[in-house]
Amino acid sequence: MRVRRLQSMLMIVASTIVGAVAWSGHVLLLPIALAFPILWSKARSRPEVMLVSSGYFLAASRGLPQGVAAFYSSDLWPGLLLWLCASLSFVTVHRVLWTKAAGFLPFRYFLAAVIMAIPPFGITGWAHPVTAAGVLFPGWGWWGLGAMTAGLAGLVTRFWPAVAIALTGLWLWSATTWTDPKLPEGWRGVDLELGASLGREVGLQRQRDLIATVRKAAGDGVRFVVLPESALGFWTPTIGRLWTSAFSGGNSTVIAGAAVVDADGYDNVLVAIDRKGGGILYHERMPVPGSMWQPWGLWLGQSGGARADFFANPVVSIGAGRAAPLICYEQLIVWPILQSMLHDPDFVVAVGNGWWTEGTSIVSIQRAATSGWAKLFDKPLVTAVNT
Incomplete structure (x- = not known):
């Protein structure tokens, strides 16, 4: 039991770190968000899924309370309330669609990714891991988006180590050749x-x-x-x-x-x-x-x-x-x-x-x-x- 609690705590800490680092404002760090689907799939219960999802989302959107306080010239409480409410949709979707049946996880995660990308849940669909597609597949367009979606689904299967290695290789290659988007002429x-x-x-x-x-x-x-x-x-x-x-x-x-x-x-x-x-x-x-x-x-x-x-x-x-x-x-x-x-x-x-x-x-x-x-x-x- 003690080992199980320690594993749960490590997963929650890991998801929090992933959210904080991936969404720190550096474009080449966006692929770190791809660790979230792995952590989500490794959860062993819905309460654990909720904590893992909360850690990721709250860390990724950590600037919201301070920003709202500045916007309204008030204390942190309104921002904290909005921060927690915004995380509710993300956590709810990932909690409901998680399952212990490993064979259904890829489809379930794909569905969660789609739901968080379009309204109504997509209205607060911040920190979406699919945003990393441009780093891993620059210039691929819709084919790159498809490859990214397939990669996300692959990360929640038993073959996730091979998928993670392949995506990491693409990430490292992109990092060595990365250039910012050019300006339109004129x-x-x-x-x-x-x-x-x-x-x-x-x-x-x-x-x-x-x-x-x-x-x-x-x-x-x-x-x-x-x-x-x-x-x-x-x-x-x-x-x-x-x-x-x-x-x-x-x-x-x-x-x-x-x-x-x-x-x-x-x-x-x-x-x-x-x-x-x-x-x-x-x-x-x-x-x-x-x-x-x-x-x-x-x-x-x-x-x-x-x-x-x-x-x-x-x-x-x-x-x-x-x-x-x-x-x-x-x-x-x-x-x-x-x-x-x-x-x-x-x-x-x-x-x-x-x-x-x-x-x-x-x-x-x-x-x-x-x-x-x-x-x-x-x-x-x-x-x-x-x-």
Whole structure:
């Protein structure tokens, strides 16, 4: 009995370490997450599965309590509550689908992976091991995703040592030849360090400062400049006219984050502005649950939250190309990028506003995940983040 308890404790500690290291924000460490299916399959009871799954998920998402506390300017308790609630779906799925019948484990884990990749459970489907596909199979596209899925299923069979050795070999080879995704030709992303004031300070001087930043970034063959999420604040006709007039004499196009507000709530969007005018380019499919997307408000007769468009506008046309846009939270989950890739875009545009993540690895994890997906499908990537 003592030996059994020690084994259980070691598995829980191991899953916690796996979650913490794999999701530390370094793209080449993402394949460490593949140890989780092995640990899951080695559990001997559902309570043990719950503890192993909890250790992995809570460690992987450890930056959430501190980030939520910063976002709401409050103590850690709201963040801790959200952290625990978010882990519930991950733990529940993996607990329900675990079985002692080894022959059914591959199918059961495959089903768990699919469920955690798509809504409704995929809404909190962070730390998904399939995200490592781009590191192990760069440039393989959908074949790489299939190989990664088969590898995950293989890790929960009795042949897992051979599968693990093969995947480790691919990982080491990729690490020696790894290069970050290239920029789309003629594009530039602008990172800002304006903290919580971005999107909240909406005075004319702030807009003029941003215009000057874009003008500085343009040139030398750069025609498209990307600013972070929420950069323009509220998108209004006045803001549109100001930015259009600022670029009326050139051929530059600005892609920037903004919010469109009405009586029922708001949309988190990307707008495109050039000398001909400006307009909404993209509606965010999945805003941050809790802090932005609050579906319970409808049940309570309230309004004010961000709308989720779920499966809308997976690709958008910009100039002569087609882009897969990802705004902040969408970079942490699986289905938005895969839905976009079904339409074979020319490149990926990923923006964020991560001022509230200071002291955590959330922004780094977003960069790592987005880089991994871009490499898997061999797509250029342009990013713009505010911290």
